[in-house]
Amino acid sequence: MDVKQLKALVTVAEVGSVTRAAELLHLVQPAVTRQIRTLEQELGVPLFERTRQGMRPTDAGTIMVDRARRALNELERARAEVRPTPGAVTGIVTVGLLESTTDLLAEALVTAVARDHPGIDLRLMTAYSGHLQQWLDDGDLDLSLLYNLDNTPSLNARPLVREQLWVVAPATAGLRADRPVPFAEAAAHPLVMPAAGHALRALIDGAASRAGAEPHIAVQTNSMPVQKQLVLAGHGWTILPGVGIAEDVASGTLSAAPLAEPDVWRSIVLATPRYGRTPPAVEVVARELVRQIRSAVAEGRWLSAQLLNTGGTAETE
Structure with a gap:
C-alpha cells in the first residue's frame, strides 16, 4: 500500500x-x-x-x-x-466555527493569520456544534468552537464566552435591546425554529417548558441564514444567539430583543484534542481566534456576550 x-x-x-x-x-x-x-x-x-x-x-x-x-x-x-522556512511558523490548521459565529469571526481570523503567519495554510469548516464535535473527535479538525460543552475524555474545553439568546422579528416589529421579550409573548407568534435534534432547539424547548408555553412552530430548518430569511419574509419570529444577528440588527434589517422569562444563555468553548502533540501552527491559530473573540466582545460587536474565565464564570472588570 x-x-x-x-x-x-x-x-x-x-x-x-x-x-x-x-x-x-x-x-x-x-x-x-x-x-x-x-x-x-x-x-x-x-x-x-x-x-x-x-x-x-x-x-x-x-x-x-x-x-x-x-x-x-x-x-x-x-x-x-x-518544510524549511527559518523563523516562520508553518503548517496546515483546520478550524471549526459555529455557523452563528462565521460572520463575526471568519474573515477577521483569515486576515490576521495571513498577515502575521503567511506560512500557515488555514482551513475553515462551519457546522452545528454536534457535527463539529464529531469531526474534532475523528481528527478532521485541529480545534473548534463548540457550545455548552465541558471537558470530555478526548477533548479539552476552554470557556470563552457566555451569550444570551434573542427573540428576532422583522424590523417593523420594533423589538429593542433594552426591552426583553418574555418567552410567552414570543410564543404568541408563529415561530421559525431550528430543526429537532439541534442543540439550539434543545435550549429553546427547555425555555418553552419552563415558561409553560406551547409555541406554534411555523417551519423548522437546519440553517440559521434560512431562519433569518423566513423571518424577513413574514413567516414568523425566531430565537437565535446574539452573535448570529448583530449585523442584521445594526443594519436595521431585523429587530431583536433579549429573551426573558426565562432568559436563556449558551456558553461557547474552544475545544482541542486532549491527547497528542499540538503543532506550533495550531497553537498560533488558537491564540489568534481567542484574541479575535475577546476583541469582538470588548468592542461590543458580540451582542449580550460576557467573557468567561477558565472556571467558566463571567469575568469582572
Missing part, C-alpha cells in the same frame, strides 16, 4: 469515475485501474462496485476511503510543518 494507491482510491471515490480521476491525477486510465485493483488484491476485498451512476465504494471501500483521506491529510500536514 503506497501513497499513489491511496490518492487513486480517494479521488475515484470523490468523482465516481476512473476516467475523471485519471484526468485529475494526470495519469492514464489503466494506471488508476491498476492501482485500485492492486490495493483490492492486497486487502482481499472489493473496494468499488460499478453502477449506472459510476464507481461507488463498497462498505469496505467506504472505510478505506475515510482512513486514506485522513492519512493523506496527515502527510500533507507533516510536509508543511517540516
